Amino acid sequence: MMKWLVFLVGVGIAMAVVLSSILSALDPNSAPEVSHEYKRQPRLKKDWPSMDGSNKKLFWIVQISDIHISAYYDPSRGPDLEKFCKEYLPVIDPKLVVATGDLTDAKLVNNIESKQMESEWILYSNIVKRCRTLAKAEWLDVRGNHDSFDVFNFDSENNYYRFYSAHGPALSKDHHFERAYYHTLNLPFGSYSFVGFDACSKPGPNRPFNFFGYLDDSQVQHLRGLELSTRKSNHTVWFGHFPTSLIVHDPPVLRSIMRRSIAYLCGHLHTLGDTVPQMYSKHKTGQLELELGDWKENRKFRVMAFDHDLMSFTDAQLGDWPLVVVLNPKDSQFLSAENEPVELIERSSHVKVLVFSPDPVSVVEVTVDGRLLGEASQEDGPLYTLAWTPQQYAHGLHDLRVVVKDARGRTKRVEQTFSLDGSQMPFKFLPRLLLMLNLYSVGKLIYGLMAFLFTLILTSLRQCSNIRTFYFQGRNFICQFLNSWLMKMWLAARTNPSYYIVTGSVLYLTFGPWFVGDLLRGRTGLVFVWGMIVQGAFIPGGITYFYGIFQLLSFSLPLVTLLGHLLDTRRKHGNRVTARHVFTIFLPFILLLFLTLYIGFKEFPSAYGMYALLFGPLRTGNIFLLVLSVYLCYKTELKHVLAINGVH
Numbered sequence: 001m002m003k004w005l006v007f008l009v010g011v012g013i014a015m016a017v018v019l020s021s022i023l024s025a026l027d028p029n030s031a032p033e034v035s036h037e038y039k040r041q042p043r044l045k046k047d048w049p050s051m052d053g054s055n056k057k058l059f060w061i062v063q064i065s066d067i068h069i070s071a072y073y074d075p076s077r078g079p080d081l082e083k084f085c086k087e088y089l090p091v092i093d094p095k096l097v098v099a100t101g102d103l104t105d106a107k108l109v110n111n112i113e114s115k116q117m118e119s120e121w122i123l124y125s126n127i128v129k130r131c132r133t134l135a136k137a138e139w140l141d142v143r144g145n146h147d148s149f150d151v152f153n154f155d156s157e158n159n160y161y162r163f164y165s166a167h168g169p170a171l172s173k174d175h176h177f178e179r180a181y182y183h184t185l186n187l188p189f190g191s192y193s194f195v196g197f198d199a200c201s202k203p204g205p206n207r208p209f210n211f212f213g214y215l216d217d218s219q220v221q222h223l224r225g226l227e228l229s230t231r232k233s234n235h236t237v238w239f240g241h242f243p244t245s246l247i248v249h250d251p252p253v254l255r256s257i258m259r260r261s262i263a264y265l266c267g268h269l270h271t272l273g274d275t276v277p278q279m280y281s282k283h284k285t286g287q288l289e290l291e292l293g294d295w296k297e298n299r300k301f302r303v304m305a306f307d308h309d310l311m312s313f314t315d316a317q318l319g320d321w322p323l324v325v326v327l328n329p330k331d332s333q334f335l336s337a338e339n340e341p342v343e344l345i346e347r348s349s350h351v352k353v354l355v356f357s358p359d360p361v362s363v364v365e366v367t368v369d370g371r372l373l374g375e376a377s378q379e380d381g382p383l384y385t386l387a388w389t390p391q392q393y394a395h396g397l398h399d400l401r402v403v404v405k406d407a408r409g410r411t412k413r414v415e416q417t418f419s420l421d422g423s424q425m426p427f428k429f430l431p432r433l434l435l436m437l438n439l440y441s442v443g444k445l446i447y448g449l450m451a452f453l454f455t456l457i458l459t460s461l462r463q464c465s466n467i468r469t470f471y472f473q474g475r476n477f478i479c480q481f482l483n484s485w486l487m488k489m490w491l492a493a494r495t496n497p498s499y500y501i502v503t504g505s506v507l508y509l510t511f512g513p514w515f516v517g518d519l520l521r522g523r524t525g526l527v528f529v530w531g532m533i534v535q536g537a538f539i540p541g542g543i544t545y546f547y548g549i550f551q552l553l554s555f556s557l558p559l560v561t562l563l564g565h566l567l568d569t570r571r572k573h574g575n576r577v578t579a580r581h582v583f584t585i586f587l588p589f590i591l592l593l594f595l596t597l598y599i600g601f602k603e604f605p606s607a608y609g610m611y612a613l614l615f616g617p618l619r620t621g622n623i624f625l626l627v628l629s630v631y632l633c634y635k636t637e638l639k640h641v642l643a644i645n646g647v648h
């Protein structure tokens, strides 16, 4: 009992250390990851002119992400984008449109194989051309992982981004193979820079092992240069496809390079199947990370406005009208002290709201803390203003509600909080988890810990000569249950075939090549948990660690459970087969076999060719290991394992 306690406490402490380090990574108020010399000096108060009710220092942009124009699925993605350009862009009239990757889908009809298709790119290119004539806005685009499936190099023939995208031809012409650029809007009241970068894997394997972004040293160097060139701007916005949590580079410096910017705009995670429709967070450096939901299924887009250097945004969907962006008082959650002093709001003369609508707007009603402040009136174009005295809201958080109605009876209600003393609402936990962690390290850590514990526990059990000395003393159900599983696991560890097959397969998963496959069309490579090797190029692991975790949970763990249970049944009942055994052993075995067969034949071979089946020690090997280990455990002599130890 004592030994188990020590063991459990040890494991508990290890878990606690890992968890607390993960949690502290999520806390924007904990020790900053950049030293003080890096911290942005807030501009002096007197530098900030007070904000009036005019539109003299106001502009806005639009972002879309994850368009996934597809030759096989949902043919309305492209036409809907064109509809957006016809019906929305002329009304919104942005200075800039930013498209953050996965412009095309590049998946074949079986949804598993991937390939760059010129037809998808031509469609994208034609739509963008028409959009640019409809809205006189600059169109900035970067690639996403789908745009890099099966693309060996940036200058490969099938890197259609170079020919058919809005910005690719320029990048390609200048041989900017660091794949990053910036665009500065020089407006009468200030300059605003937009830095886009392409962190796609190089080479870009076919799916599914092309999910993380990567930056190499020369790209990081290049990004530093772009940061320097844009430092004089009033604001810099960075954009790319992958959230920073999914970009692998060592050491991780991206967030610190971008720290002076106001926001990083990305996509990639869509809305995670509607579980996280709004994925926003703020890094320790004060910079916001704003993931935008996808165009692919949700037809999402974002309008982001800058008024007197105060940034506000709203995310909307095709079909939404009117669109409302509250400029002042800005939503306190997104206020970043380094970039936007609250003095600006404190000294403002008006509540300011942008309302975009194709129909006349009939009312813009402003309520603060449940009390009607009044109706805002149209100042100029989409700008509506209402005079206010901010001083009366000096302390704490306040609720702002804006209700907009148009002539056709459509209503839009916006509710947010503001504060003049820096009070803020915290960001939601899940978005913080997804955007602020370094998911590559987390995957590696969890995989490593699981594989280690798995081997450690089985090997320790194998050393134990009589498991009953470790039984939990107690007559209640929980103790009985735990003891019965201790016995099963001990039997699995003590018996040669099960011990060697299970730990051997976990060690193989960790060190050996999983399979040989056509990672790119006509380019054969090897996949390991820690990375992929294809034609002399190495791509560090990323999604592979998560696949490794899946493999442990879907194969190793069920297998050892099944074998332990089989051995325990034989210990109790010998080899007599009863109806109960059919249910508790035979049925789980068949289910696991089907799962293993399904995964073995379906996923890797379809994605990476028949090689992956023939030379697939991992998944194809699993099928043999499963059958072999069950057969051996059924046949093995149990008596001497038990007899020596006096266990019956």
Ligand SMILES: *[C@@H]1O[C@H](CO)[C@@H](O)[C@H](O)[C@H]1NC(C)=O
Binding pocket: 057, 189, 190, 191, 234, 307, 308, 309
């Ligand atoms: C932009 O920056 C310049 C220089 O710091 C400043 O004079 C100007 O007022 C800023 N623009 C806005 C809208 O604050």
